[in-house]
Structure formats: structure tokens, C-alpha cells
Amino acid sequence: MALTPAAGAGGDSPVSSVPIHAARPLNAEVEWDDFDPQAYVRHNYADLRPDDRELLRRTRDFFGGATLADARCVDVGSGANLYPALTLLPFAHTVDLCEWSVSNVRWLRRQVDGYDELWDPYWQVCAEHPAYAALPDPRRRLAQVGRVRRASVFDLPRATWDAGTMFFVACSISAERAEAEDAVGCFLGALRPGSPFAVAVMLGSAGYHVGPRPFPAVALQRAEVVAAIAAGAYDVSVHEERPRPPLRDGYLSMMLVTGRVRG
Numbered sequence: 556m557a558l559t560p561a562a563g564a565g566g567d568s569p570v571s572s573v574p575i576h577a578a579r580p581l582n583a584e585v586e587w588d589d590f591d592p593q594a595y596v597r598h599n600y601a602d603l604r605p606d607d608r609e610l611l612r613r614t615r616d617f618f619g620g621a622t623l624a625d626a627r628c629v630d631v632g633s634g635a636n637l638y639p640a641l642t643l644l645p646f647a648h649t650v651d652l653c654e655w656s657v658s659n660v661r662w663l664r665r666q667v668d669g670y671d672e673l674w675d676p677y678w679q680v681c682a683e684h685p686a687y688a689a690l691p692d693p694r695r696r697l698a699q700v701g702r703v704r705r706a707s708v709f710d711l712p713r714a715t716w717d718a719g720t721m722f723f724v725a726c727s728i729s730a731e732r733a734e735a736e737d738a739v740g741c742f743l744g745a746l747r748p749g750s751p752f753a754v755a756v757m758l759g760s761a762g763y764h765v766g767p768r769p770f771p772a773v774a775l776q777r778a779e780v781v782a783a784i785a786a787g788a789y790d791v792s793v794h795e796e797r798p799r800p801p802l803r804d805g806y807l808s809m810m811l812v813t814g815r816v817r818g
């Protein structure tokens with residue numbers, strides 16, 4: 556996915572236009588129910604782009620090699636993206652899609668019941684791996700095992716799930732750096748020790764629009780994200796997608812971190 560930069564966040568504004576008390580919304584201060592899932596999907600996922608394809612392929616290979624079966628899985632901040640949940644599908648007893656925005660929760664419920672054709676190319680990438688190809692009807696499987704929950708990453712129960720994904724959430728739910736780190740800690744804490752996970756973030760994000768609405772972000776750097784994850788994980792592996800030229804403005808690169816939760 557790619558995030559369109561929020562107006563005034565990119566550094567082009569003259570200094571005189573910057574308010575003395577710059578707005579730095581915390582997660583709880585943002586109107587998440589105004590998030591428009593259709594606009595978000597149209598902008599980010601209508602076509603499967605090379606950077607998402609690469610993250611999907613790597614996440615698929617990671618879970619495909621993780622010896623998971625009949626697992627209680629979670630995708631956190633699912634918003635309007637199904638591909639993280641698809642990577643969990645062959646190994647899942649259940650997949651809980653935890654999301655805070657009411658509009659996204661509604662969208663997810665419809666997609667879990669029978670997802671749009673737009674997601675078929677994403678599944679086709681998954682199905683290049685034998686563990687995924689063995690699943691004949693992913694649409695039906697998601698309807699069987701998917702459960703949409705309105706839940707905040709900050710309130711997840713601890714040590715509950717056996718595998719998890721969290722894509723483009725830590726970087727994109729607040730303008731406060733400490734909340735990005737908290738989100739990572741809460742996500743890892745919600746998984747049982749030894750659980751495999753995949754986290755994707757935008758690095759250097761300046762905020763984004765969904766339709767006309769601006770949403771906040773933190774301009775994270777690679778080292779701080781890796782450090783936050785490594786504090787609670789082992790077998791950590793990092794991949795950075797830095798398309799040249801950039802596919803969209805508004806961030807420097809996309810990073811995927813996989814690993815297992817420390818006991």
C-alpha cells in the first residue's frame with residue numbers, strides 16, 4: 556500500500572504557516588469512523604503493486620515455513636486490506652480481524668462473508684506456495700474462520716493468539732512516536748511466546764489522506780522499528796522495499812519484519 560501525503564505535512568509549507576502549537580493528534584483524538592474503506596482500497600489495493608506483491612510473497616513464505624496448524628490467528632488494524640489475513644488462512648482455526656474504525660469494521664464484515672474479486676490476484680500470489688495451493692476455496696475458508704472484532708490494538712488481551720499480522724498500523728494511527736512503539740508492544744504481547752508474526756510499516760511517512768480526510772502518521776526510521784520489535788522477539792528478519800522511482804509520494808520505503816515472539 557502507499558499513503559498519499561497529508562497537506563502541509565511534507566515540508567513544502569512556508570515556516571510562517573506552521574501553527575505555534577502544531578496539531579499532533581494522539582490515536583484517541585482521531586475520528587477513525589470517518590475512514591472511508593472504499594476510497595482506501597481504491598487508492599491502495601485496486602491494482603496489486605510490485606511493493607505489496609513482494610511483501611505478500613515474503614509473508615506467505617514466512618508463514619508457509621513456520622509449521623503452523625489449526626492456529627488462532629489475528630490481524631490487527633485490518634482496516635481495508637485483506638491480504639495479511641489471506642497469508643494466515645491455510646493454517647488458521649480462526650482469524651480475528653481486529654479493527655477500531657466502525658466504518659472499517661462494517662467493510663470487513665462484508666468482505667469476510669464473501670470477498671471482492673479485487674483480492675483474487677493477492678490470493679494467486681499466495682497460491683504459488685504449495686501450502687496455500689492446497690486450499691481450494693479461500694473465499695469460503697475466510698467466511699468460515701474469519702471473525703471481525705471492534706478492538707483497539709492498545710486493549711488487546713495478552714498471550715492470546717498463535718500467529719499474527721499487523722500491516723501499516725504502528726506507523727499510521729497517531730502522530731506520536733510513543734504510540735507507534737506501544738502499538739508494536741501491544742501486538743507482540745497479544746501473541747503467545749514462540750508465535751510467528753509479520754509486521755509491515757511505512758518508513759518516513761508524513762501522514763496520509765483517505766479520500767479528502769487527512770490521517771496522522773509517524774515518520775519512523777528503520778532502526779527504531781527493528782529495535783522495538785527485537786525487544787520482544789527472536790529470529791527477526793527485516794526486508795525493506797524501496798522502489799526506485801517511488802511508486803507514490805509520502806513515505807520513504809515499506810518495511811516487513813518477521814520473527815517469533817519471545818517468551
Ligand SMILES: C[S@@+](CC[C@H](N)C(=O)[O-])C[C@H]1O[C@@H](n2cnc3c(N)ncnc32)[C@H](O)[C@@H]1O
Nearest residue numbers: 632633634635636655656707708722723727728
Ligand atoms: C493505514 S491503515 C492500515 C490498514 C491495513 N492494515 C492495511 O494494511 O492497509 C491503519 C488502520 O488502523 C486502524 N486503527 C486506528 N486506530 C486503531 C487502534 N487503536 N486499534 C486498531 N486499529 C486502529 C485504522 O482504522 C486503519 O484501519
